[in-house]
Amino acid sequence: MKIENILIEHFPRLKCANFFILFDQNFADVSSVRVHLRSMEIFVHFDNTHSTTIDLELLNINIQINSLSLLIAKDNLISFRINTASSFREEILPINVATTDVDTMKRLKLNVCTDMEFSIVCDNCSGPLTNLLRFRRILELPSENMDSNDWFCHKPDVRLCNGGNGSSSHHHQQLFNATSLIPNENDLLYGNFFALIHRSHIVNIHINSKHRMLHCKRCLSHIGECVSESAVKFWNGNVKFIQNIDAKISNRLFHDSNSLFQNFLIIVDRLTYDYRMLGRQTLKLLFEANTVKGTTFLFIQTMARNLELYQMNKQSNLNRATMMRVDGIKCLFLSEENTDPTLVNFWQKDVNVISAYISIGMLDATVEHLHILSKYVPEQFRINNGFCLSYLSKGIIINK
Structure with a gap:
């Protein structure tokens, strides 16, 4: 014993x-x-x-x-x-303690960056879930307990939305909802180990019409949720990404993904x-x-x-x-x-x-x-x- x-x-x-x-x-x-x-x-x-x-x-x-x-x-x-x-x-009692480690812990780190070509695949069967992706902006979402209206930096670039002139504020508002923070086609928004992308990018995905759950069509694994008519959410533990330059390498979307x-x-x-x-x-x-x-x-x-x-x-x-x-x-x-x-x-x-x-x-x-x-x-x-x-x-x- x-x-x-x-x-x-x-x-x-x-x-x-x-x-x-x-x-x-x-x-x-x-x-x-x-x-x-x-x-x-x-x-x-x-x-x-x-x-x-x-x-x-x-x-x-x-x-x-x-x-x-x-x-x-x-x-x-x-x-x-x-x-x-x-x-x-x-x-x-400790005072003026260095906050480097604390700040590092509070920031989520992604394994993808802007202008990187990659696709998202199912963690269970490696079936492709998106087309080839390349995002112009990758931004962190505010905490669910914060007021999202203050996160004005997540609004799309007006010049990009309006052919470069930035004159149509009405069109700009249609493309972006400051309350729900829905990404446009060129944005990847992320939160606590999930990523939001525009719905137009997804392929080979079955959407449960009643519960709005996302399932891989190949193996029926649960991979995320349908957030709105134009955005879907992928959970970090259910998917991986593959870089276009080396299809043999697959990683989680987030860097700190031990368990x-x-x-x-x-x-x-x-x-x-x-x-x-x-x-x-x-x-x-x-x-x-x-x-x-x-x-x-x-x-x-x-x-x-x-x-x-x-x-x-x-x-x-x-x-x-x-x-x-x-x-x-x-x-x-x-x-x-x-x-x-x-x-x-x-x-x-x-x-x-x-x-x-x-x-x-x-x-x-x-x-x-x-x-x-x-x-x-x-x-x-x-x-x-x-x-x-x-x-x-x-x-x-x-x-x-």
């Missing part, structure tokens, strides 16, 4: 830490498990024959050895709380950053994803953003486990296909709720990840009014 992973929540101001230790076997397979505390180490003994040491030196946590409480051992999880010896006689869940975390950071810029400290996030069966919702209520969170280092051996710091958000979440409409309406009317649309693939991947990470928390502490406790973190790893 060995430790699969360890998660530690440290609350220095409360002078306590929560420990969650996951094992690769059920406790029914061993006769005894004992936990011994020292100031900088924790010893876990199995059947009096094997022990694993959890090294806390890198965490700078001094634990009080007689303060263990809330000990729970069930299935393959041990959890407990201990008090820590922390002092706040002197504390240094759907990591892209979701970037969206969360971007949305909360927008609301902080507006002077709000939001605690609730509401995500919607459209399917042929209807709309699926994901409710997330954040509990702790700047949490000192640690997990077992991947380089740890069987006898000694070292810890490393990971970034994460502690939260409550709820996602059901048949969501209570009363709850949806209540959240949608709450001014402190951030709302956004994502792809159904991203929503499913996020819910799966949240359910996996919820296994760290004992069942009696996990559920609250139908919501489940979990973590939003790309650093925490657990076997499915």
Whole structure:
């Protein structure tokens, strides 16, 4: 029996830490498990024959050895709380922190640029979904929580719209809707891991007339949505692009596309950053994803953003486990296909709720990840009014 992973929540101001230790076997397979505390180490003994040491030196946590409480051992999880010896006689708070990394994270980077010739293909079968594309402008859409009327830079070039004279303002207004930000034929507009293009470019696509969903005609995979009579939306995780100069190379439209869940975390950071810029400290996030069966919702209520969170280092051996710091958000979440409409309406009317649309693939991947990470928390502490406790973190790893 060995430790699969360890998660530690440290609350220095409360002078306590929560420990969650996951094992690769059920406790029914061993006769005894004992936990011994020292100031900088924790010893876990199995059947009096094997022990694993959890090294806390890198965490700078001094634990009080007689303060263990809330000990729970069930299935393959041990959890407990201990008090820590922390002092706040002197504390240094960072000021004027460089924002380079933050700003970089907030900007979405595309793998395509203006005047590049490329076509968009289905991620599942590589079937072509568009004609050969070449855009004069590639612009980011405003956040769904911002006023799009202020984004005047997205209006088409009047000279290009009117044969170079720019005299017909009526014609200009017909070609561009400042409220809906519909692209013209020469524009590619993009948002949180989706791209909007003019409908005239698409080929080999079936449009569901009832739900306005886009499906590849070759394999029937869901690839996007029909936004209006003149614009379609492609989800980054469902399509790829191929350059005309080298048809063998295919990439995602967006540069940071490691996984759907990591892209979701970037969206969360971007949305909360927008609301902080507006002077709000939001605690609730509401995500919607459209399917042929209807709309699926994901409710997330954040509990702790700047949490000192640690997990077992991947380089740890069987006898000694070292810890490393990971970034994460502690939260409550709820996602059901048949969501209570009363709850949806209540959240949608709450001014402190951030709302956004994502792809159904991203929503499913996020819910799966949240359910996996919820296994760290004992069942009696996990559920609250139908919501489940979990973590939003790309650093925490657990076997499915």
